[in-house]
Amino acid sequence: MSTRTPYRVLFVCLGNICRSPAAEIIFNAVAAQEGLSHLVKADSCGTASYHTGSKPDHRMLAALERAGYSYGGHRARTFRRADFSEFDLIIPQDEYNEQDILSLARHEEDRSRVRGMWQWFAPEETERSVPDPYYGGPAGFDAVVALLTRSMQRLVAELSAKLQA
Numbered sequence: 603m604s605t606r607t608p609y610r611v612l613f614v615c616l617g618n619i620c621r622s623p624a625a626e627i628i629f630n631a632v633a634a635q636e637g638l639s640h641l642v643k644a645d646s647c648g649t650a651s652y653h654t655g656s657k658p659d660h661r662m663l664a665a666l667e668r669a670g671y672s673y674g675g676h677r678a679r680t681f682r683r684a685d686f687s688e689f690d691l692i693i694p695q696d697e698y699n700e701q702d703i704l705s706l707a708r709h710e711e712d713r714s715r716v717r718g719m720w721q722w723f724a725p726e727e728t729e730r731s732v733p734d735p736y737y738g739g740p741a742g743f744d745a746v747v748a749l750l751t752r753s754m755q756r757l758v759a760e761l762s763a764k765l766q767a
């Protein structure tokens with residue numbers, strides 16, 4: 603079975619200023635490490651529009667920098683129905699994001715593209731979604747970066763096998 607390339611991945615959270623831009627940045631870094639950059643393309647967005655046009659939250663950028671990642675200039679945007687056709691894989695960061703996206707799905711094909719980030723969590727993870735760090739302190743942002751880094755290795759390995767089969 604052929605899979606189109608670049609294979610397009612969309613990370614989704616609520617505001618598109620904390621978790622999903624971090625997921626996009628970490629995905630791009632892990633994909634580059636694994637030599638997969640030419641086969642994949644990532645973006646991120648939010649289910650809510652109140653931060654549209656904003657840069658990622660400075661606390662998330664600081665946590666990413668502490669972990670050695672660099673920011674490529676993303677501005678927040680809102681999920682739209684056309685994203686179901688424009689992306690091959692749509693990855694909500696928590697169950698609320700997942701419900702909001704699925705409520706916009708037009709048919710089974712749209713729904714089949716949505717897979718929660720937790721599907722790539724290791725069995726030993728205690729979290730069942732990527733926790734929203736917005737109302738907490740720096741440790742919460744560091745924990746999101748660490749959880750996403752661990753999970754992204756698993757997602758990229760899956761895509762590597764699929765796209766280079």
Ligand code: 4NP
Nearest residue numbers: 615616617618619620621736
């Ligand atoms: P995100 O975090 O969904 O990971 O970008 C949030 C950003 C903003 C708000 C909540 C969560 N907010 O309530 O404004």
